[in-house]
Amino acid sequence: MRWIRFTAAGKTAYGILEGEQILEVAGDPFRGYERTQRRHALAQVKIEVPVIPGTFYCAGLNYTAHVIEQAQKRGVAPELPKRPDIGYRANNALIAHGETVVIPADASEKVQYEGELVVVIGKEAKHLTEKDALSAVLGYTIGNDVSERTWQRSDRTLWRAKNTDTFKPMGPWIETEVALDALETVVRVNGRETTRFATNEMLFGVATYLAAMTRYLTLHPGDVVWMGTDGASPDLRSGDVVEVEITGIGVLRNPFRRASA
Amino acid sequence: MRWIRFTAAGKTAYGILEGEQILEVAGDPFRGYERTQRRHALAQVKIEVPVIPGTFYCAGLNYTAHVIEQAQKRGVAPELPKRPDIGYRANNALIAHGETVVIPADASEKVQYEGELVVVIGKEAKHLTEKDALSAVLGYTIGNDVSERTWQRSDRTLWRAKNTDTFKPMGPWIETEVALDALETVVRVNGRETTRFATNEMLFGVATYLAAMTRYLTLHPGDVVWMGTDGASPDLRSGDVVEVEITGIGVLRNPFRRASA
Numbered sequence: 001m002r003w004i005r006f007t008a009a010g011k012t013a014y015g016i017l018e019g020e021q022i023l024e025v026a027g028d029p030f031r032g033y034e035r036t037q038r039r040h041a042l043a044q045v046k047i048e049v050p051v052i053p054g055t056f057y058c059a060g061l062n063y064t065a066h067v068i069e070q071a072q073k074r075g076v077a078p079e080l081p082k083r084p085d086i087g088y089r090a091n092n093a094l095i096a097h098g099e100t101v102v103i104p105a106d107a108s109e110k111v112q113y114e115g116e117l118v119v120v121i122g123k124e125a126k127h128l129t130e131k132d133a134l135s136a137v138l139g140y141t142i143g144n145d146v147s148e149r150t151w152q153r154s155d156r157t158l159w160r161a162k163n164t165d166t167f168k169p170m171g172p173w174i175e176t177e178v179a180l181d182a183l184e185t186v187v188r189v190n191g192r193e194t195t196r197f198a199t200n201e202m203l204f205g206v207a208t209y210l211a212a213m214t215r216y217l218t219l220h221p222g223d224v225v226w227m228g229t230d231g232a233s234p235d236l237r238s239g240d241v242v243e244v245e246i247t248g249i250g251v252l253r254n255p256f257r258r259a260s261a
Numbered sequence: 262m263r264w265i266r267f268t269a270a271g272k273t274a275y276g277i278l279e280g281e282q283i284l285e286v287a288g289d290p291f292r293g294y295e296r297t298q299r300r301h302a303l304a305q306v307k308i309e310v311p312v313i314p315g316t317f318y319c320a321g322l323n324y325t326a327h328v329i330e331q332a333q334k335r336g337v338a339p340e341l342p343k344r345p346d347i348g349y350r351a352n353n354a355l356i357a358h359g360e361t362v363v364i365p366a367d368a369s370e371k372v373q374y375e376g377e378l379v380v381v382i383g384k385e386a387k388h389l390t391e392k393d394a395l396s397a398v399l400g401y402t403i404g405n406d407v408s409e410r411t412w413q414r415s416d417r418t419l420w421r422a423k424n425t426d427t428f429k430p431m432g433p434w435i436e437t438e439v440a441l442d443a444l445e446t447v448v449r450v451n452g453r454e455t456t457r458f459a460t461n462e463m464l465f466g467v468a469t470y471l472a473a474m475t476r477y478l479t480l481h482p483g484d485v486v487w488m489g490t491d492g493a494s495p496d497l498r499s500g501d502v503v504e505v506e507i508t509g510i511g512v513l514r515n516p517f518r519r520a521s522a
Contacts, residue, residue: 052315055351060418085417088349090316092478104477126426156346157321160477165387216365216421217353 002250003029003139004173006045017042017173029138029174030122030221049096050141050174051120053224056094058116058145059209060087062202062228069232074153084204084212089145089226090163097172101254103238104164105261107148112233114145115187115244115252117199119206119225120174126218133210136219139176142252143226144169144244169244169254170224178248180206188243189234197230199246263511264290264400264435267306278303278434290399290435291383291482310357311402311435312381314485317355319377319406320470321348323463323489330493335414345465345473350406350487351424358433362515364499365425366522368409373494375406376448376505376513378460380467380486381435387479394471397480400437403513404487405430405505430505430515431485439509441467449504450495458491460507 002017014029015022022040027033030051061067061081071078095101103111122138145162146169152161162168183199204212209225236242238258245251263278275290276283283301288294291312322328322342332339356362364372383399406423407430413422423429444460465473470486497503499519506512 054313055353057351081417083416086420087418088351088420090318090349090478092316092481092484155344156342157348159347159349159474164477165479213420216425217351218426220353223353 001139001176002173003050003176004042005048005050006040007048008040008045012048015040047097047172049094049170050172051222051224052091052094053222054220055223056089056091057213057223058087058089058226059084059202059204059228062204063197063230064203065197066228066230066232073149081203084209086209086213086225089168090159092165093163093168095166095169095254097169097252097254099169099254100166101144101146101169101242101256102166103236103256103258104160105259107258108150109235110149111236111256112147112149113187113189113236113242113244114147114229114233115185115195115246116143116145116229117183117185117227117246118143118170119210119227121219121223121225122221124218124220125210126214128211128214130207130211133207133214136210137206138221139174140178140246140249141171141174142244142246142249144242144252144254145226145229169252171252172250175249182248184247185230186245186247187233188245189236189240191241194234195231201230202227262400262437264311264437265303265433266309266311267301268309269301269306273309276301308358308433310355311432312483312485313352313355314483315481316484317350317352318474318484319348319350319487320345320463320465320489323465324458324491325464326458327489327491327493334410342464345470347470347474347486350429351420354424354426354429356427356430356515358430358513358515360430360515361427362407362430362503362517363427364497364517364519365421366520368519369411370496371410372497372517373408373410374448374450374497374503374505375408375490375494376446376456376507377404377406377490378444378446378488378507379404379431380471380488382480382484382486383482385479385481386471387475389472389475391468391472394468394475397471398467399482400435401439401507401510402432402435402485403505403507403510405503405513405515406487406490430513432513433511436510443509445508446491447506447508448494449506450497450501452502455495456492462491463488
């Protein structure tokens with residue numbers, strides 16, 4: 001099942017996406033819903049961020065090649081994370097499928113994409129085991145963890161490197177039927193493929209992360225966990241269009257534009 | 262004016278606190294409200310976290326003495342932050358005034374308080390100047406940035422060191438009339454004063470932080486910014502009661518209890 005959050009005629013609602021048709025619901029997939037008689041053509045609605053999370057989790061370094069490449073670029077020895085220590089991103093930066101990533105005028109040329117699998121939590125959960133962890137998941141969507149590498153190195157936190165307004169595209173919708181091992185992440189810039197990797201070949205997988213996290217914290221419906229990225233990105237320029245596809249989920253497409261000074 | 266969020270007879274609402282009386286409102290201080298005829302005695306309600314933030318910002322190291330003491334404990338040279346790089350905390354960890362901080366069974370003895378001024382944002386704001394920054398502030402409350410120092414050193418992120426469930430007491434209410442320079446932060450453990458500092462003697466003050474942040478990000482009504490702490494805390498034990506008072510705002514009181522293994 002595909003959950004989509006959308007705006008039509010000035011009203012934002014959740015719906016179930018079937019092909020190119022949206023069946024609007026009353027309520028939402030987290031606290032309960034009822035189907036309505038309202039139908040919308042996908043092409044006629046504004047797609048919204050699929051959920052505004054209560055807490056916005058992000059795994060950061062979670063693929064071997066990405067850790068090695070990032071270390072090489074900085075001229076330091078790569079160090080693989082030893083444990084699934086979860087990190088955070090910020091809601092101010094979220095934008096929907098189709099919306100524009102605005103690169104600040106004073107950003108360097110080192111603005112890059114990171115295509116990521118996003119876990120959407122469906123149930124309140126604590127003390128999950130690896131075996132039952134996926135039962136807390138409603139479904140999966142796609143994130144682009146846009147990063148300015150100069151700020152990522154210079155600043156004490158990731159605030160503007162990764163949480164500048166518009167730097168966190170997420171969507172286009174939530175797919176509930178996913179075979180993690182079958183997923184492939186493919187990134188295209190202006191239609192040309194630039195990155196491809198097996199989505200589930202993570203250092204620490206989804207179940208491992210959720211079990212580790214819930215030893216100390218309660219997950220709540222609507223929380224999201226971005227699972228990190230593999231490979232490297234070219235530097236993006238004003239006018240570029242980035243598509244992050246995860247096979248079986250969908251395509252998250254966003255244009256990039258540099259603000260004038 | 263004091264804004265309080267509370268539950269009475271199973272219903273959570275905002276109210277205006279006048280002395281020991283709460284005047285319940287319909288709506289909230291962020292999107293608009295109307296006074297109602299309902300009155301409650303403060304002593305008869307359950308005090309709630311004053312706001313669940315959209316984004317939970319935290320300044321981290323923002324007082325000279327605290328930076329030096331933390332560095333000395335780690336045996337490294339103190340390094341004062343050069344810029345107001347904002348950090349983050351997580352909503353899962355929030356608890357209200359009076360609620361219990363639960364120390365996980367496997368935490369070390371190094372569980373400590375950090376008494377902090379909390380800025381509550383009242384208006385959407387970007388590109389604030391230092392001069393107009395405080396116009397985006399609804400008011401101020403109090404936070405206790407509870408920290409497990411062993412995890413703070415060992416982990417790649419602050420997730421369980423600072424964002425374990427219950428590690429972020431905030432409250433008891435939002436005070437809108439505050440003279441920042443007059444504030445004093447006083448922390449007591451079991452009634453005995455253990456820390457006292459001038460709240461506004463920060464490395465980077467409230468207006469400086471808000472102006473710097475809003476160069477890159479939009480603040481939204483209900484966002485909170487925790488401003489860091491000064492001084493050091495003793496190690497807290499199961500059964501301790503910690504009070505963080507900021508003069509003119511109120512007292513945030515929370516008991517600490519260690520979970521059984």
